[in-house]
Every structure is written in structure tokens, then in C-alpha cells.
Amino acid sequence: MSGSEKNVRRRVITPTSDPTNVDPLLRPRGSQQYEAQPNGCERAFVKRSKIKWFWAPAFLGFWLLLYVTISIPACHRLPRPLTIQDEDKHPDQFIAERAEKNLRELVTLGPRVVGSRQNEMAALKMLSQKMQKIRSGTVNDIEVDVQVASGSYVHWSMVNMYQSIQNIVVKISPKNSNSTTYLLVNSHYDSVPAGPGAGDDGSMVATMMEVLRVLAKSDKPLKNPVVFLFNGAEENPLQASHAFITQHKWAKYCKALINLDSCGNGGREILFQSGPNHPWLMKNYRRAIKHPYASTMGEELFQHNFIPSDTDFRIFRDHGSVPGLDMAYTYNGFVYHTRHDTAEIFPRGSFQHTGDNLLALVRQIANSPEIENSAKYAKGHTIYFDVLGWFLVFYTETEGIILNVIVSLVSIGICGYAVKLMSVNSGIKLEKILKKVGHTLLVQILSVVVGTILPVLLGLFMDAVHLPLSWFSNSWLILGLYFTTFFFGLAIVPAMYFHWTKQDKLPIGQRIQLLLHCHCVLLSVLALILTICKIRSAFVLMLSCLFYTVGLIINIATKLHTKDVAWVIPHIVCTVPPFLFLAYFSHGFFTTFIPMFGRFGENLNPDLAVAVFSVAVGFLCCGFIIPVLQLFNKSKTIICGLLGITLLCFIIAMTPIGFPYRPNTNVQRFAVLHTKRTFHDAENKVRRQESGYFIMPQDRRTYTVKNAVINMTQAQRIGSDCDKEINCGLPLYNQRWHKTRKNSLWIPASEPRLGENLPTVILLSKNTVSATRIRYEMQLSGPNHMALFIQPLNGAKMMDWSFHQAPLRLSFEPPYFIYFSWGVNGDPLKFWLELEKPNGNWNSSTLELGLGGHWTHHKELITPDFKKFLDSFPHYVDATPWPASFESRIF
Numbered sequence: 001m002s003g004s005e006k007n008v009r010r011r012v013i014t015p016t017s018d019p020t021n022v023d024p025l026l027r028p029r030g031s032q033q034y035e036a037q038p039n040g041c042e043r044a045f046v047k048r049s050k051i052k053w054f055w056a057p058a059f060l061g062f063w064l065l066l067y068v069t070i071s072i073p074a075c076h077r078l079p080r081p082l083t084i085q086d087e088d089k090h091p092d093q094f095i096a097e098r099a100e101k102n103l104r105e106l107v108t109l110g111p112r113v114v115g116s117r118q119n120e121m122a123a124l125k126m127l128s129q130k131m132q133k134i135r136s137g138t139v140n141d142i143e144v145d146v147q148v149a150s151g152s153y154v155h156w157s158m159v160n161m162y163q164s165i166q167n168i169v170v171k172i173s174p175k176n177s178n179s180t181t182y183l184l185v186n187s188h189y190d191s192v193p194a195g196p197g198a199g200d201d202g203s204m205v206a207t208m209m210e211v212l213r214v215l216a217k218s219d220k221p222l223k224n225p226v227v228f229l230f231n232g233a234e235e236n237p238l239q240a241s242h243a244f245i246t247q248h249k250w251a252k253y254c255k256a257l258i259n260l261d262s263c264g265n266g267g268r269e270i271l272f273q274s275g276p277n278h279p280w281l282m283k284n285y286r287r288a289i290k291h292p293y294a295s296t297m298g299e300e301l302f303q304h305n306f307i308p309s310d311t312d313f314r315i316f317r318d319h320g321s322v323p324g325l326d327m328a329y330t331y332n333g334f335v336y337h338t339r340h341d342t343a344e345i346f347p348r349g350s351f352q353h354t355g356d357n358l359l360a361l362v363r364q365i366a367n368s369p370e371i372e373n374s375a376k377y378a379k380g381h382t383i384y385f386d387v388l389g390w391f392l393v394f395y396t397e398t399e400g401i402i403l404n405v406i407v408s409l410v411s412i413g414i415c416g417y418a419v420k421l422m423s424v425n426s427g428i429k430l431e432k433i434l435k436k437v438g439h440t441l442l443v444q445i446l447s448v449v450v451g452t453i454l455p456v457l458l459g460l461f462m463d464a465v466h467l468p469l470s471w472f473s474n475s476w477l478i479l480g481l482y483f484t485t486f487f488f489g490l491a492i493v494p495a496m497y498f499h500w501t502k503q504d505k506l507p508i509g510q511r512i513q514l515l516l517h518c519h520c521v522l523l524s525v526l527a528l529i530l531t532i533c534k535i536r537s538a539f540v541l542m543l544s545c546l547f548y549t550v551g552l553i554i555n556i557a558t559k560l561h562t563k564d565v566a567w568v569i570p571h572i573v574c575t576v577p578p579f580l581f582l583a584y585f586s587h588g589f590f591t592t593f594i595p596m597f598g599r600f601g602e603n604l605n606p607d608l609a610v611a612v613f614s615v616a617v618g619f620l621c622c623g624f625i626i627p628v629l630q631l632f633n634k635s636k637t638i639i640c641g642l643l644g645i646t647l648l649c650f651i652i653a654m655t656p657i658g659f660p661y662r663p664n665t666n667v668q669r670f671a672v673l674h675t676k677r678t679f680h681d682a683e684n685k686v687r688r689q690e691s692g693y694f695i696m697p698q699d700r701r702t703y704t705v706k707n708a709v710i711n712m713t714q715a716q717r718i719g720s721d722c723d724k725e726i727n728c729g730l731p732l733y734n735q736r737w738h739k740t741r742k743n744s745l746w747i748p749a750s751e752p753r754l755g756e757n758l759p760t761v762i763l764l765s766k767n768t769v770s771a772t773r774i775r776y777e778m779q780l781s782g783p784n785h786m787a788l789f790i791q792p793l794n795g796a797k798m799m800d801w802s803f804h805q806a807p808l809r810l811s812f813e814p815p816y817f818i819y820f821s822w823g824v825n826g827d828p829l830k831f832w833l834e835l836e837k838p839n840g841n842w843n844s845s846t847l848e849l850g851l852g853g854h855w856t857h858h859k860e861l862i863t864p865d866f867k868k869f870l871d872s873f874p875h876y877v878d879a880t881p882w883p884a885s886f887e888s889r890i891f
Contacts, residue, residue: 042565049507049564053634063579063625071583074388075591076267076331078349079291079356092218094210094355096348102130102206103351107196107343112189114165114233115784116857119190120824127168127189127205127230134213139221141177142212145169145250148824149243153319154806155310158735158817160242161803164825165233167240171250172215173225183226183366184254184322185211185358186241186312187261188234193856194880195339198346199265199329205230207351208260211359223367227254234261234312236821237734241312245320255374256281256365257324258358259313264595265341266350267331269357270588272298273313274384278323280370280377282384282394285325288364290356292386295585297537298592307596323374325361327354330588333595334666338878383536388584397536404531404542408524411545414552415517418561422510425562436506441518443497448522451489452615455482458646459611462653468607468700470653472660475594480649482614488642490618490626495636508631509564515627516571520548523623540582540620547578548624568628575624586617598660599669599698601736602743606700660701661876668705668877669698671737673854673884674752674866677729682845682890691752693869694718694730694884695745696737702745710872715745726815727789731852731884738817749869752883753861757783757826759853759885764830766891773799773836774846776891781828782853784821789850791815792835793890796846800834815850847891855883 045051051059081096105126112119124146131144147167153160168189173179187204191197212228227250233240245251256278260269271294274282285294301307313326329350335341370377381397395403423433458481462468471477494515504511523541530538551574555561560570593613597606629635652658661668672695679688695715706712719742722728728741737744759782767775780788791814792798798808798816807816820829835846855861861883862870873879 046565047633049509050633051565051631053632053638056629056632056638059628059632063622066576066580067583067587070388071580072587074584075587077389078268078347079352081348081352092214092220094214094352094359096351096355098213099206099210099351099355100343100346100348102209103198103202103346104343106189106202106205107198111193111196111857112191113193113857114190114236114239114821114823118857119232120166123189124166124168124232127209130209131168131170131212134216137217137219139175139219140172140216141175142216143171143173145171147244147248149247151239151243151246152804153242153315154804155237156735157807157812158738158819159804159807160237160239161818161820161829162233162236162239162243163820163822163827163829165236165240165243165821165823167232167244167248168230169244169248169250170212170228170230171225172212172222172228174221174223177225179224180253181224181255181372182250182253183224183362183371184229184257184316184324185226185362186229186231186257186259186316188231188240188312190232190235190240192235192337192880193882194337194878195341196343197341198343199332199341200262200336201234201260202343203266203329203346203350204260204262204354207354207358210351210355211362214359215362220363222363224371225253226362226366231312233821233823236819237310238312238315239821241315242319245316245322251320254320254322256371257313257316257322258361258365259311259316259324259326260328260354260358261311261326262329263307263309263336263592264329264331264333265335265345266347267329267591268293268350268389269327269329269354270295270298271325271327271384272302273311273326274299274382275323276317277378277380278374279379279382279396280368280374281323281325281365282382284364284368284370285361286392286394288357288360289392290360291353291389292392293389294384294386294392295588296383296385297540297585297589300535300537323378330592333592334598336595337599338667338669340664340667340878381536383539385539385585387581397534400536400539401531404527404538407542407546407549408527408531411520411524411549414549414556415520418517418552418556419514421556421561422506422514426506426510428505436504437514437518439497440511440514441521443494444515444518444522447490447493448619450493451486451618454489455485455611455615456608458482458485459605459607459609462607463605463700466701466703467653467658468605469597469660470658471610472594472598473662473666474657475590477649477653477658478590478594478610478614480645481653482611483618484642484645484649486615486618487622487626488639488646490623491629491639491642492636494627494630495639498630499636507564509567512627512630513561513567515630516548516624517552519623519627520545520552540585543581544578544620544623547574550574565631568631571624571628579621579625582617582621586621589613589617597699598667601740602697602700602702603740604700661704663875666876668701668874670705670873670877670879671696671698671733672870672879672881673731674749674863674881675731675884675886676752676754677885678887679725679729680887680889684889690748692749693747693866695747696740697743697745705874705877708872708874710869711747711749715747718742718744718746726791726848726850726888727817729850729886729888731854731886732787732817733785733854734819735817750863750865752866752885753863754853754883754885755783755855755858755861757781759783759786759851759887761788761849761851761889763891769834771840772838773834774842775832775834776847777830777832779828779830780820780851781826782851783855784823784826785854785856786820787850787852787854788818788820789815789852790818790833791848791850793846793848794837794844795839796835796837798833799836802831802833845890848888849891850886850888853885858883
């Protein structure tokens, strides 16, 4: 080889299957790699490997349209109610119009408070007469019993005592039946002092009456008897159910339960507790139900005390070991426990919805073989949920664990396989791709963190500038305030990352797919963690991963995953089903919880709670949707538009539109007690006496009425009294008041008018049991709602008493809270206390008693001054008033 040839540089073209490596001069003209011409569809949607920016509103609007046109209507769909004229065509079906008439007749009696004539006489008479008029058919017999009972139990940290409360109990059974297996159906006819109680729980009572009528005249025999418990003391709380399950002659035969309650007025009844540990109940629910509406997540939220309510289900479960189903109305909770809970606003379609379900359930469970030996079928918890009200999905907890683990691991595996294919198709080494995966995963985690922090900060800010609950009447503001803020945080972090690394060799479409893979892996890991923690609601994460994985498999199978934009079509199609389901569930969730923030008390910042809920819901519903915004041109501008929506809604929140309350519908709640307080010293002399209005706010915005209510500017926090007086020196009505007592207000006022039957404790005897022990025998008398607080003094310790033993056995902290109510018999309650002083020094005081009295249903006792004070509340306030007294004595 000559020298000149050595200096010649030769270019060698190595054969390759990769078209991108072909010499440009050798590429065939017209090939896709050689200035590929976009087709008509691409020209309309795509520009430079991205979707044109003006399609972004359509993309977001598509999901909003699905939510508004499918998820929301599914949440509120009710069947056509049957009328009395339809009865000839449907002789064996529930007639909604009859139930409606039952409700109107019951509500006409007015508030039905334990101890009142309306509850103990009028309601009892009306219901008893209705039961007596129901004729036994050819196959079933009816037996009616009125129970009067006394007893006690511990509810939370309060001893709950009752005397002579009443139940109406009706048993329908097959003729000549000797079965000892009964199904129990329960609802309560008493109400709170505030209102007529149409939704809570007159509607369920009326439904039970109609179901009982249909069963009685039906020619379809029941296999086992059904006991209908018309419960006369649930609001006290839960006393009558305890009386039945611990004392009634039929209680021991009740092997399963259907409990019916309400924290709203109408809508669909949701099944939110099942079992526990009796999956056969859910099997029968699925077989029988006509209009399914059920949620495991609702059960877990309720049982972890996220909902400020309780039901008789707890009593039957804890004191009778009766498994069952717990169902309740949750719609329109704004009127719950107010004077606006009327029969006129209760939808007739809700009667038909619940009546159809209850009638079918009673027949199914009463005739099921499992009820005859329910203990045999106690095989663990269940996971259940309905899909848009169309059908019910149900499986055992064990099956749920297996499903969650398999789906999560498969999702992680498919995402890993997709990453490997990305390496092969791009020609980038797998090590570098994995490094990008690590960076992208960190970016996704950071985006979730930022997306969480922003709404939380906004929630704190809204409270700080006195704008909490701005969404209370216009719930769409939540979407504009908190959801868009979360979406902005979730999207802006990846957008900035893509901007800063725009020289990356991977096309933007591939990088967005990588972001979605990382989100799927994140959801899968969370699903596995929640499954390990035995949180059954992890199924929602599993569903999201499942459908994303299906879309990813379709993309891989069709090789659309290699395209810049086309891969998004299968992704969107497979995201629609979980979005519809999660949006449907979330709407029901917010419909239930938004009204509750009006009664959660002053301790809770409602906007902070809504911000957290919005993050959780937004993460589930839109975690696979928001990253797609990165695929649009001008993506950062589009994402910043979300923040603009937040700003606009914040401005709206400052206008009258953002004022939380509306008269008759979305009211602000206060409990207002015209109270006389008397405190005695050790010599039984009055050391302090005063009268005033004891006000218990139910939400955060107490200051809203400051300038309207008479003397409200003089209101003082009662907290200072909590340091020097037993139980703050207040006539607390129940355990919930006890928890929030330091937030209550006191306004000096004229003396209240109290009933003749004043709360009184008489010392009957005081005897020395030993050198270190002393025994007091006492007698309590007074109105039919009283609170007794017991505080040992000067080193004394309560060793024994005649009340329920649990507070002593479990070492509850004094002062001990005894709630006592009576129904038809107001005889004095005799009790004894035994205290110990280790030093044996009885010269100093041993015991202080606080005694509260409540005249909850005596409107005639409201003085002109008190009425004037109540009338000064704004028209959007629902104030629950009654006279009360508090007295302390030292022994």
C-alpha cells in the first residue's frame, strides 16, 4: 500500500436493521424516516410530536363531562315510586306512597324526645294502632309487644343509664312455626329536641311499617320469623337497642340484623357496615338487592370514627354478638338533627329505593340456610362496593389480599418490561434508562408532595383569613379551590423537570410514559403496604393499577408505545372505567361529608380536612390523567391555568357566593341552653351563683353571628372554669359535648324558668366500711335528662359503686360522667358510692358531685328574654334551645 493510500480516510457503511442508522443519501424517498408526511388526523391534533395546545380544554372537559353526566347522576338515581293505585298491578311489592303517609302521620306529632308525651304516649299509641291494624295473612302470624326496660352500659367514656324507656316489638312468623332463629330489623322513632326527625329516623320507621304490611298479607311464607324493633330511645344515645338485646324475650333468638338509620334526608341508603366476620350476609345482600349501594371504604371510615355519629349496630354487635348489615341515608345531611328535617322534603323515590331493597333482603336473609347456624359461616371480613349502582362486587378479605398482591406485582412487572422495551427501541443502554426511571420516580414522588402541600397551605390560609366553609353551600368551589391546586402541584414539578432536561435523547412521549409507569409503581407499592396493614380499602388503588396495566399491555401488543402520541388513545380508553367509578364513589363521599363539617365542632379546621380529602380523591381519580397534560404544546401555560382557576375561586369565596350558610337548607348550628349555675362550698353554702346562655358552637365560624346576636360581643370562653370547676361547671348533655366543652361560650343573662322537678341528690346515709373506706348511699331525682359528674377529692379514690363497673375496672380518669334518662317512670334513682383514703383522714372533703338537668322538650319554659335572644340569631342559624341547670355539692 502506497503512502498516499495510507492517508486516505475511507467511510464504511455497516449494514443495520435500524432505519435511523441508514445513510441519509441511501434512505428511500417517501419513507417515514425521510420527512414523513402527517396524515389528516395528525395534522389536526399533533404538532412536533405533541398535541396542539388548544385541545387541552377539550381533554380536561372530557373528564369533567364524564363526571357530570355519568358519575353524578348515578349517585342520585332513584327508582320510580309506586303509588296506591299501582298496588293492584304490584300486589306483593313495596308501595312508596303508603310509606310516605306513615311518615307524615308520625312527623305530625312533632319532636319525639325520650320522656316527652310525644314519644312515650303519642308515638307509642300511633305505632301500636298501626301494628294492630295489620292483618295476618294466610301464611304468616303477627305478634306485638311493648317493652319497658331499665339498664346501663358504657358508651365511649360515659356511663349511659336509662329507666323505663320503651320499645314496640313486632314479630311476624310462619303459622305454627317453632323456629328459634329470628332476623332482627331495627330503626328508631324517637328524635332529637331540634326537629321532627323525618329523615332521622322516621323515614326508616315508615319503611319498616310498609314492609311489615307487605309481608303480613303476602302468600309467600317466611322460613324463619322476623322481629321488627321500633326503637324508642336511640338518640340518648342507643339506649333502647341495649334494652332490647340484653333484656327482651326474643333477643336471644335473633341471629342476624338489618339496622336502618339516617344522617340525612332522602337519597339512597348506603350499606356501610357488614358482619363483622360474616361474609354470608354480603352474599345474600348481593343475591337479593335491587338497587345496590355499598362501600367497604365507608365501613372503615365509620369504624375509625371519621364520622361524628353512631348507630344501634354497635350495640347489637357488642352486647348481643349479632352480625348484620348497617344501612343509612346520607344525602342532604345539612338538615340532619335540625328543625328542617321535615317530611315535605323527603323524596318519595327514596322510599321506593329502600323499600324494594329491604323487602327483598328480609325475605332473602330470613329464608337463608346460613342464618340458622350463622357461627358456622363466620369466616372473616369482606370487601364490597357497587359499580355506579348497577351491580355489586363482593369478595372475601383473603381473596382481596391475593388480588391486591397479584395485580400490584403484575403491574410492577409489566411496567418493568415496558422500560426494557423502551431501552431496546431507543437504542439507549438499559443502565441509562434505569437511571432515568430513578430520576422520574423521584420527580413523581416530589410532585405528589408538592401537590399535597399546596392545598394544605391553602386550607390553613382560608381558615386564617376567616374564610372557612366557603364551599358549604356551593360545593363546586372545592373543585376550584383544592382540586385544581393539587393538580397544579402534581403537574408543574414534572413540567419543570422536562423543561430542564429537554436535551434528553428520549422523545417527550416516551418520557411521559415513563412518568406514568412510575405513578403505577407508586400506586402498586402503596396498595401492597395498605394490604399488609389490613386496610381493605386498598382495592381502589388496585383497580387503578389494574386498568392502567391493561392499557399498557394493549399499547405494547400493538406497538403503539413506540409512537410519540398514539399511545395515549388506549391509555385514555382504559382510564375511563376507573375514573367513572372513583368519581362516582368520591361524589358520594363528598355528598356525605360536606354537611358533616357543619357539626364537627370548633376544634377542626374544615378547610384543612377538605384539602386532605381532595388530595386523596384527586390522587386516585386523576393520577393517570394529569401527567398527560405534559403531552400538549405550551404545557406549562396550560398547567398554570389550573392555578388561575384556584385564584378565581378564591376571589369568589370572598364574595356572598362564598358565604357558607343558607336559610332552611345549609344552616349554621348552635346548641343554646338557658342555664342557672350554682356552686356550693364544703359547708353547703352557695359560693357562686349565676345565670346565662351556655352556647355550644357546632362549627368553626362562631364569629359569623358576633354582630347580630344580642350581647354576643360579651361572650366569654368557658375554658377558665375548666381549671377550677368540676367538668367546667356546665350541664353537658352527652359525650360529644364533653369532648368539646372548652370551646363553649357563656353570656350573662336573666335567670331561666326551670321545671318543678329540679335535679336533686339526697344523701341517705354515710357509713364507715373500714378505717380507710367510706360508703355513701344517695338518691337522684329530677327531669328526664340528667348528667351526674363524680370527682373524688383530697386523695380519695373511687373503689366501688352501684353504677356500671367498666369505668372503675378500666381506670377511667375522673370526674366520672353518668348520663341518666327516664321515659315513663320518673321514680328517684338510688345509688351508692364507696371511696377509699389510704391515710384514713375523713376530716377533709371526700367527694364533689356535679349535677346537670335538662328540660329538652318543655317549650313552655322558654322565657321572653330567652326567646328574644334566640330570635336575634340570623335567619340562616338553627339554634337548638332548652332550659338547663347545673349544681355542685361537696361531701
